[in-house]
Amino acid sequence: MPSLKPGSRFTSSVCTTQVIVVKGAGEVDLRCGGAPMLAAGAAADGGLPAEGASGGTLMGKRYVDQDETVEVLCTKPGDGSLGIGDALLDLKEAKPLPASD
Template sequence: MTSPAPTLRPGDQLASTVCGTRVVVVRAPAGERPGIECGGRPMVPATAAPQQPPSDGGDAATLIGKRYVNAAGTLEVLCISSGAGELSCDGVPMTLKAAKPLPASD
């Protein structure tokens, strides 16, 4: 039996246990406990994670500097260290957040 996922707050840092992926929570749903996984394994607080070597970026599934959101758009994380694992929330793959278009400068 696994323990429930911790309550997430903006600013929390999470790390993968299977690759070098690390993320920072940007937005989290209030009152919910979403389970964030990387490479099919739950992510843990960055302070408790074993140190993994960072990816060289060639085989990375998560890309440094990119934001990822869950299907509902209620959870957003920023990748601060890339890795080979794919991010998912409650078993559903997270998607890369599209950049907002800037207004025209006419």
């Protein structure tokens, strides 16, 4: 099971999705497309996202679990959906702020 810490990178084993952990630590069953995510740099297993976990990921979006203990940032998009175990992560909706810089 992947061990998470902020800044660690994971890659999907079934699509092109890559993420960086923003929040969360310890052993977490982080999945993409229903299959366990791999440490960045590991070779993909191939295969396709499982049914029910094929909504896809969007570049630059953050995804969180229900109680917001885990948050990941998508750095490469793909066809799989992110999840912890069987529970899919939610897209973190942030109200757009006006540009202040």
